[in-house]
Structures are given as structure tokens and as C-alpha cells.
Amino acid sequence: MSSPSTPSLRSPGRRAPRADSALRTLVLILFAGTALFAAAPPATGAPQPTRYLKLSVDSVNPPSVGAEPSDLEVKATIENVSDRPVVDLAVRMQRAPKITAESQLRSMLLPEQQGFDIAGPFEKVSPRLDPGKKVSFTITLPLHPGNSPSLNITEPGVYPVLLNVNATPKPGIESKLDEARFLLPVVDVPAAEPTTVTKPSAAVTLLWPISDSPQTASGVPGSASDRIRLVDEDLAKSLVTGGRLNDMLAAVETAAGGTGDKQKRMASAMCLAIDPDLLSTVSSMTRGYDVLDDPAAPQGRVHPGTGMAGALNWLNRLRALADSMCTIPMPFARTDITAVNRLDDDNLFDLAVTRGVDTIESILSVKTLHGVVWPGAGMIDEKTAVALRRDGVTSVLLARDGFSDDNNPASPVPDVVTIPNAPAPAGQNGPALRGVAFDAYAASALAAVGVDPQTPVFTPERVRFNVAGDSRTARLQDALGAVSFAALTTPGDSPRGLLLAPPQSWDPSVAETRAILTQVSDFLTTGRAVARPLSALTGGTSTGPAASIFYSDRADAEAPGDDIRGEVSAQNSRLGILQESMVDDPNAAPTPEEFLAPLRDELLRALATPGRNSASTADARDASRVRRAQLVRSLDGMFHSVTVLAPSGVYTLASAQSPLPLVARNDLPVPIRVRIVMDPPPEMSLGDMGLVELPARGSRTLQIPTKVSANRKIVLPVELTTVTGHPLGSPAILTIRSNAYGQALTIITACAGALLLFLAGRRLLRRFRGQPDPADKGRAPSQHPFRRQSDE
Secondary structure (H helix, E strand, O other): OEEEOOOOOEOOOOOOOOHHHHHHHHHHHHHHHHHHHHHHOOOOOOOOOOOOOOOOOOOOOOEEEHHHEOOOEEEEEEOOHHHHHHEEEEEEEEOOOOOOOOOHHHHHHHOOOOOOEEEOOEEEEEEEOOOOOOOEEEEEEEEOOOOOOOOOOOOOOEEEEEEEEEEEEEEOOEEEEEEEEEEEEEOOOOOOOOOOOOOEEEEEEEEEOOOOOOOOOOOOOOOOOOOOEEOOHHHHOOOOOOOOHHHHHHHHHHHHOOOOHHHHEEEEEHHEOOOOOHHHHHHHHHHOOEEEEEEOOOOOOOOEEOOOOHEEEHHHHHHHHHHOEEEEEEOHHHHHHHHHOOOOOOHHHHHHHHHHHHHHHHHHHHOOOOOEOOOOOOOOOOOHHHHHOOOOOOOEEEEEHHEEEEEEEOOOOOOEEEOOOOOOOOOOOOOOOEEEEHHHHHHHHHHHOOOOEEOOOOOOOOHHOOOHHHHHHHHHHHHHHHHHHHOOEEEEEEEEEEEOOOOOOOOOOOHHHHHHHHHHHHHHHOEEEEEEEEHOOOOOOOOOEEEOOOOOHHHHHHHHHHHHHHHHHHOOOOOOOHHHHOOOOEEEEEEEHHHHHHHHHHHHOOOOOOOOOOOHHHHHHHHHHHHHHHHHHHHHHHOOOOEEOOOOOOEEEEOOOOEEEEEEEEEEOOOOEEEEEEEEOOOEEEEOOOEEOOOOOOOEEEOOOOEEEOOOOEEEEEEEEEOOEEEEEEEEEEEEEEEEHHHHHHHHHHHHHHHHHHHHHHHHHHHHHHHOOOOOOOHEEEEEEEEOOOOO
16 A cells, blocks of 8 residues: 555556547647657757656566566656646556567667557646655556556567656646656566476576776885785775675675575576776785875875775685686776777786786686686777787677677677687687677666666667666666566577676666576576576687677777876886886895886776766776876886985095095885986096996995096086986086196196205205205204214
């Protein structure tokens, strides 16, 4: 029984409002004209028609129809979004014929799509609704034919259902002011004999993403043994009861984690797609971690994190689950591999694509499905396909619209194709890259589920619409219909392949994930579908027809642009410059590779795919911008950590060839080789020290060979550079005073020495001859210099 605030609109026994025949005809004419006007695109600059009401579906019961006779109960809410009151609100339920083509899973949800000819009567909802007010209601209609109006559903299938609200704005005339559409899967209908499924209609494979937005502090170099820094505790909250990652894992544990036949079938059909960035972060959390006091200061003060126990529990549960089913890695941090490949850095591309296998296998102690890549955008360009095959990738999972059949461009692309333009690397006899297609329409429906509805780039242009305008319940219904379509289609010679691929950044609720997994599990249990492991598509020797890679203009437009890639490329070059100068000592920790690895990870995070064409697009781009800015600041600091320590005051050389002492300091935790670059004046020449090695977190005093030919104050600029000549630190300005007098000083010194020798010799000669020296006149004999013993 409905509450007074939620009127129940049951069709039996109720009659549609009567109206004068002439007035009804006039209203229909006006309504038809309004519909035609609304269907035509408005002229540029033309005022948009006023929207009066917003109709939202709150619940659908049952969400998936079984064999028992039942009614369809829909709870919904109408809100007056205009500035006028609306009167005489009435709603009715309608349906269109069951869907017969995949494209209808989207096209029948477009506002202009007609054909909802099976309809119940209009039922009054409210006599008046003022601006800003809402009214909730429940409308019920029998599903199957009987003695009263019904939806008249007589066979299984996926049916589009529409709620239509008519009302009269004041001032105005009665017309349809809004509608809400959703898909209703009908698995079975009442029959005299029980329905028996003799042949499965679908072969189902389901990818299940385990990922999250990066939570590590940006721009912090270090090594795997360092205590990790997180920007906040959001990840810790997500890993425990009530958190998103906990719920995503719990849904799979319930559906496929047991030992029963039902769970085993689901486990065979599912494959966990895990973000190696998330996995390594959670693994680091289990050893203890720190949280920034200020997220804007990644190298600032921290406090200990509190989620270590939750991280360990979640990781152990994931390890147990992964041990019983297929696992594949996502690209690191869900980075856009096409954008990374356009940087033309093979090493960075390898890090994005191939290291995930090692990360998963080492942390979870499981064997992953090798050679398989699932790009988050669902599309790649041909150059990236070639790069994947060069890196040993054998299969790539793309939306069906990401391929083009070379022999039959107009026909649907099969589940497995061969990409001859991405052959095996030179010197190898392996096959060309294999393409595995997932359904774009089902993937688009799944992407719209959750708190952050998305429209993927691979969704065909002709069926794109603003999914955020639909209620969350309606979007879930559309997903249930999409995953049910193949199983409810008449089987052919072999089951229809269905590879389901939700977005890698997905945020459904517990109820939504369970509804989707339950729907798939029920099809496997009842025999309408059979589990098809992902390895059946990516392995074996059989290959499909030749196909080309198709990368749409929209995919290109929504990818990280030239400005972002240019900035990432510039910082990647700076990282390479630093690493080239660092000393790689295997016996010392960290090595240059370990020290700089977190910064290379930041480059990949800055090119991530999450948030495309969804409510979080702006947030994702802002996060990328912040990470890039913090990376630049970190690299600036590292380049300034190696510098010359200039002496205070004036430095005086003891002689014209005294060496010039110089102190160079390295504040980095790894040794580094540098060049000393000086620009002396013409009267000073300096020896070449070549490459100089500075110890980690230490300084070194250098003696620069120097020769000065002038006695004056000299200003000498000095700086350090990398081995390739890029400046390090800040230049130092040395002020030097030299005691050099040049050739004149040499002559004077020589003359003085000769005179001294002459005078000393003269005195000695006179003394030996016994002749008093005139210089001794007036002195006592005992005071004479050079006196002989006999004189005493």
C-alpha cells in the first residue's frame, strides 16, 4: 500500500480523464507541432524551449522479469524546474517492441526515438506543482496480457520502457512536458509448459576492473624501500567496509569466490584487471606509510597513516581471489598508452605496458595472463599497435568500433581479428598482433552506471547523449538490459560472443555491482549463457580475419593534448639528463634507476585516461596539472641540489701558479659526475679537470690548476653541469686577488739576488785578506761579522 505522499497509480479500474472531442483534437495538433519542432535541431542563436518538469526514475521492480506473472512497479519523482506553476500532472507507462539489434540498446534511449506504441492509461499524479517543488509517485502496470491494460509482453527479450508525463504550465496548454526511458530485461514469461533452455545463446567473458586514482604524493623521488607518502587517507577508507575498493572486491567474492558450481562458472567467465600502480601502493601501505599534512607540499611534513591493517586485509583477500581466476594488468596508473607512445620514448612506453605483469605476479604470487593489454580508452592508433607487438604483446582488447574489417568494412567486426600492420618483431616468427573486440554498446551502458556516469570515446556518435540527465536507477536498468541482450537473443550455430568491459575508472554501488553480477551469474546457471575464459580469446593458434586499427577523431580530441604531452616529454628529457650523469653503483642504495623511478611514474600518471567525458573530467585534468607542476618543482630542486659553494670575500692566490681551491656539493642521495665550467679572463688560464665525481650527500674540495699573469682583482664565474652540458645549481662568482707581477718582478728579484751575492762575497774576501771592511768601522772586533777565531 502506498503512503499518502506517494500515490499508487494502478491501471485496473482507473479511467483516463475525458475531454471534449474538439479540444482533444486541437491539443493533439498542437502537441504534434511541438514534437516536430523539438525533433528539429534549433537554429543557431534561436532560444531554447522552456523546460518545465524533470522526471526521474527512482526504482524499478522487478529490475529483471522472470517467469512468474507479475506487475511492473516503477517509483519516480517529478520536479518543477521552471519558474511557473504546472497543473494537472498525469503519467502513463509505455513500451516499444523488443530490441533486435545491439545499436538499439542506445538508440531507443534517445529522446527523439519513437515507437512506444504499447501504453497504459494516463494516471493523475498531482493537481498542481509549484516552482522548485517535487512530487513522488508509484505507477504499476501488468507485464503480461490479461483482462486489463498491460505492457503485453509475451516473449523474452530486452524491452524499452517509457514514462510520459503530461501537464499544463500556467499559462499554457496541456502537452508532454518530460519523459524517462529505461531498458527492461525479460528473462522468461508465463507459459503452459516450463521454458527449457536447450542451447546457450551467449558465451560471456567479463572484465572486472580493480583500480583507483593515484594517491601517492607527487614529485617525491626515492626507492621501493622508502616509506611511501600519500596525499590523504582516502585510499585507506576505500579499502575497508563501506569503501569503493572493498565493495568492488566483495562483489566478486560473493559471485565467484566460493567453491560451488555457480561460483566456479562465474570465476571462469571473469578476469580481474588490476592497476599495478594501485597494487604497489597498497602493498607499500602494508609496511607502514605517511600522510602529508599539506597535500600541496609533497615533500613537507607528514604524520603516520592509520590504514595499514585495512590494506593488509584487502591485499590478502585480493591474493586469495586472484589465485582462483584470470588476472591481467592494466597499463600503469591507467595511463593513455597512445599518448605515451607519441612521446617516442621506448623505455617509458615499456614501463607503462609491460611491467604490470611482474608487479602483479610478485605481490599477489599468481600467474597472470601474459601478452594481453587492455587500453583504458578502448581505442589506439596504428603506431601504438606496432609498438605493442614490438614489446611482446600478443593481444589487445579494444572496442569493436576500434577495428575496421579490411575485407568487409560494412559488416560487424568479429570477436577476434588479426592486425597485419602490427607484425611480430624482426627476427621472430610469431603471428601479428591479435585484436579482441568487446561490445561498445554494452560497454557504454556499463560506463553510465554509478555515481560518475561516463560516455566513452568509442560510443558511436549517432547514439551519444547526456547520460547524466538520466536517473541512477534508469542507468542501471540500461546496463542490465545491455548485458542481457546476447543471452536473450535466439542462438545461432554457436553462442554469440559477449566480452563485457566496464570502464577502468568505475564507481558503482554495492547494489549496482551485485545486480550486474547476479544477472550474468543467473544466465550461466540457467544455461542461457556459457562462460568463456579470456584466454580462449587471446590464446591458441587460430586467428580471425585481417582488420585495421581505427582511432576516432573524438578519441584523439579527448586524449592528453600536445601541450600536456610536450610538458611531459620535456620533464622526461630532464630525468634522462640527470640519470646519465649519476653513478650507478650496484652496491649502493638507491641506484639512479630506483631513485628516479617514482618521478617516471608521475609522467605516466599525468597521462592517465580516467574521467574522460564524465562529471569528473575537470577533476582529472586538474589532478594531472597539479602532478605535472609538482614534478617540475621537484626536478628543479634536484638540478639545484648539485652546486658550487662560493667562498665569501676575496680569495688571494699565494703565487701566480697557486691552485684555485673550489668546493662542490651534492645533496642528492646518489653520486653524480659533473663538469666544472669556468670563463676566465685572458690573463688567467685554468686546467681542465674533466669529469668530477661528487659523493652522495657530500662535498668535495677541488684544486684547479691555475696560472695568472697579472696582479689585479679577477672576477671568475664558475658553474657545474651534467656530463652533457646542462647547468646544475646556481653559478658562483669568485673574486680572486693574485700576487703576480709578471716579467718586471722576475727581473727585480734576479737583480736583488745578484747584488746580495756580490756584497756577501766582497765581505768574505776582505775578511780572508785581513782587511777591515769599511762597513765595520766603529764596531768592536767581537761584533765584526765573519770574524775568524784567530782574531780573538
